[in-house]
Amino acid sequence: MSTVLQNLVNQPYKHGFVTDIESDVAPKGLNEDTIRLISTKKNEPEWLLEFRLKAYQKWLTMEEPVWPNVHYPKIDFQAISYYSAPKPKKTLASMDEVDPELLKTFEKLGVPMNERAKLAGVAVDVIFDSVSVATTYKAKLAEVGIIFCSISEAVHQHPDLIKQYLGSVVPVGDNYYAALNSAVFTDGSFCYIPKGVKCPMDLSTYFRINTQESGQFERTLIVAEAGASVSYLEGCTAPKFDTNQLHAAVVELVALDNADIKYSTVQNWYAGDEKGVGGIYNFVTKRGLCKGVSSRISWTQVETGSAITWKYPSCVLRGDNSVGEFYSVALTNHYQQADTGTKMMHIGKNTRSTIVSKGISAGHSNNSYRGLVRIAPSATGARNHSQCDSMLIGDQCGANTFPYIQVSNPGAQVEHEASTSKIGEDQLFYFAQRGIGAEEAISMIINGFCKDVFQQLPMEFAVEATKLLGLKLEGSVG
Amino acid sequence: MTVAAPNRYLASLLAGQPQLPASPLAWFNDLRSHAVDRVGALSVPTTRDEEWRFTDISPLTGIPFHPVRGGSKPDIAQLAEFILTEAGARLVFVDGEYAPLLSFNNTGITVTSLASGLASHGTVIEPHLGRHAEFQSNAFAALNTAFLHDGAIVIAPRNVAVSAPLHVLHVATQKGAASYPRCLVIAEPGSVVTVVEEFVALQNDVYFTDAVTEIVLADGARVHHVRVQRESGQAFHVSNCAISLGRASHYQSVSVALGARISRCNLNVVQTAEGVECAIDGLALVAEQQLADTHTCIDHAQPHGVSRQLHKCIVDGAARAVFNGKILVRQGAQRTDSSQSSRNLLLTSKARVDTKPQLEIFADDVKCAHGATVGQLDSDEVFYLMSRGFPEAAARNLLTYAFGAEVISRIPVASLRHKLEQRVLAQTNSQSVSK
Secondary structure: OOHHHHHHHOOOOOOOOOOOOOEEEOOEOOOHHHHHHHHHHOOOOHHHHHHHHHHHHHHHHOOOOOOOOOOOOOOOHHHOEOOEEEOOOOOOOOHHHOOHHHHHHHHHHOOOOOOOOOOOOOEEEEEEOOEEEEEOOHHHHHHOOOEEEEHHHHHHHOHHHHHHHOOOOOOOOOOHHHHHHHHHOOEOEEEEEOOOOEOOOOEEEEEEOOOOOEOEOEEEEEEEOOOOEEEEEEEEEOOOOOOEEEEOOEEEEEEOOOOEEEEEEEEOOOOOOOOOOOEEEEEEEEEEEEOOOOOEEEEEEEEOOOOEEEEOOEEEEOOOOOEEEEEEEEEEOOOOEEEEOOEEEEOOOOOEEEEEEEEEEEOOOEEEEEEEEEEOOOOOOOEEEEEEEEEEEOOOOEEEEEEEEEEOOOOOEEEEEEEEEOOOHHHHHHHHHOOOOHHHHHHHHHHHHHHHHHOOOOHHHHHHHHHHHHHHHOOOOO | OOOOHHHHHHHHHHHHHHHOOOOOOHHHHHHHHHHHHHHHHOOOOOOOOHHHOOOOOHHHHOOOOEEOOOOOOOOHHHHHHHOOOOOOEEEEEEOOEEOHHHOEEOOOOEEEEHHHHHHHHHHHHOOOOOOOOOOOOOHHHHHHHHOOOOOEEEEEOOOOEOOOOEEEEEEEOOOOEEEOOEEEEEEOOOOEEEEEEEEEEOOOOOOEEEEEEEEEEOOOOEEEEEEEEEOOOOOEEEEEEEEEEOOOOEEEEEEEEOOOOEEEEEEEEEEOOOOOEEEEEEEEEEOOOOEEEEEEEEEEOOOOOEEEEEEEEEEOOOOEEEEEEEEEEOOOOOOOEEEEEEEEEEOOOOOEEEEEEEEEEOOOOOEEEEEEEEEOOOHHHHHHHHHOOOOHHHHHHHHHHHHHHHHHOOOOOHHHHHHHHHHHHHHHHHHHHHO
């Protein structure tokens, strides 16, 4: 490995600072009292507390999954604080009332929170540790009937919608971490697009973990009524700590007839240092339900952070002619581990799904694609195409592919292909011949490798992702 | 059903084991008693085990199989349809017991039963028998090893090439019997040999075959390995094949699974040295309530290895086919070139396929690709044939046959190839009539 490339990779994590802000942190540990405490703090109605307690009872009976291809010491769930909120907690009338420390934090992260700085034109909901601190452009969105607010606010103002959809895609007992999340989730975003409305701007949530010993358990729920469409972005960062923090989120999407939801993530949680110390455990359940006919759900993710990533954004294609898409770039370096992929459950007739997954492993990292394509007996005419490419940089890393294909209908066409490659000497030579140095050449090759996925990202995110990938890989190739 | 039940089941199968005669070779007795211990510690896998996730073996545990009871051996006339005219040697095992009167050897190399092989070549066999087919965690391999007393031994000496195929024929005759066929092939440096293993039944009975095959290729050896599983439609068949490949050796295998109610074949190939080439092909043709499960693992442990794999399933009726093909490229196994393809044809709406081609790669300078497809016959192709005057059923038949023939055509024994082609044609014909 050449030194040029070596130097390219090892750029420090830019978002690793801690904000010194007074927080209201719940005592560590998890039991029914903790859950009641969270519920009381958030002044929740009785039915939600019941939802939480049901999930907690379910969670107690479940075992931590061991099948993912990742290795980590057992998590002590009693050593985590399940609630942490910046003080003082009072209702904010406008952005001006937000704690200036907080504003500075997000300013530093490049998240536009100030409504008057209308440069970005993206509505943002900002989640700091356990609570939503600000949501921008609410009024403008309300004009067309779109509800975009924190989920705690939605519980009070739109209880019917929350009751109807919360847990409808990811049931409380779906899996170990989803059950945990259902019991202790503290905040998250809620978005409701009414019938026939095309959301006029991209919606975005920005997640930030700040407290050292807290976990983040947020919950996102997006409902697109018939004919509605929305593009949603999610970004995440965390400070550098040498302990591991748990992030167990649940995201549920519901698309009714002809609705279209596009969900993009750039995940850059703190990944630990070059020795693999610290970093976030990112154990996330994301699932979309294409409930109506001809609905469409598209997941795009760029996964560059987290010590361990364990997530499978999935689509349940129940409506006839519905479409599921999954585009992913997962980059691991140093001692990061990623076990990520998707599930496409074809139930309705003529449902279609596309999977494009690009994995890049460098350093001592381990990167796995794990995907499931299931064609139910009812899914006549279903179509799936999957493509999984891996690139290895260095000989100490691993790239794995675990595609599960289960077909119970002869009218379905399922194709899967995967390949593994490296950046060849001859490719670099070709660039060198044309006067392009190794670093730039590698960046171009990687960008070309990920192009299919980056094309799916909204403009600003695509630029950010390209830059992020370049930074992450600096110094690793050669 | 309680959790402990599968374990008791293995113990019940083990009941006949103590009656096996002890061997004069201490290592052999040790091997067997070690396997008995492992059987005691293991249990029958369930669908909770990742390796058995898609194959529910529980119907097996509902049937109390007994060890083979000495019965009358069939005569050669009864085996007429299984005879390979090209064979240079034939070893026949009836319910796992060697039948010397039905066997012959004209090749000049060692093709014999385990007992006589141990007597004449004990020191050659010792480092290999039971050393390649792992039975620490594999309950069925452990069970077979615990019952180790008979089997086929092939030893191809250094630089000897045998052109005629060696035929190892396992015949099942007893209802309710559990048999444990065993085969060990040792190909010494530079040798060339073709081994055909065949599992057949004389009538349509319920029985259980638990087979283990070990094949060792020394430096520069070449082995063609053909496995044909056409057990009775009621039978249970579990087999474990372990292949160890030495430097610059060349291994080519074709497995065809046609019979058995539930069949499971594990094929593990380890490339232990540099410059190895292997090609592994498989065809499963199942109908009605059958389930055919193939698990393969190609372990590229050393650099400069080449592997190629094509696995096809034709699934009719309410049958199910399972394929799990793992390609492992270990750290340091640079310049590995591997390709794998899983192609599946579903003929009815009740048929089902679970396929999982799997890549695990820990080296960067490698070329690995895999692909999987599941689908039905191409309507354009059917239309093309119909436009040339084929009735629809015939057109579908021809295409189904052609799909399977790609794998069968890779069998190097002409008479076997012909027989299997006839069998595939007959099967697809009968199905199109019954539809």
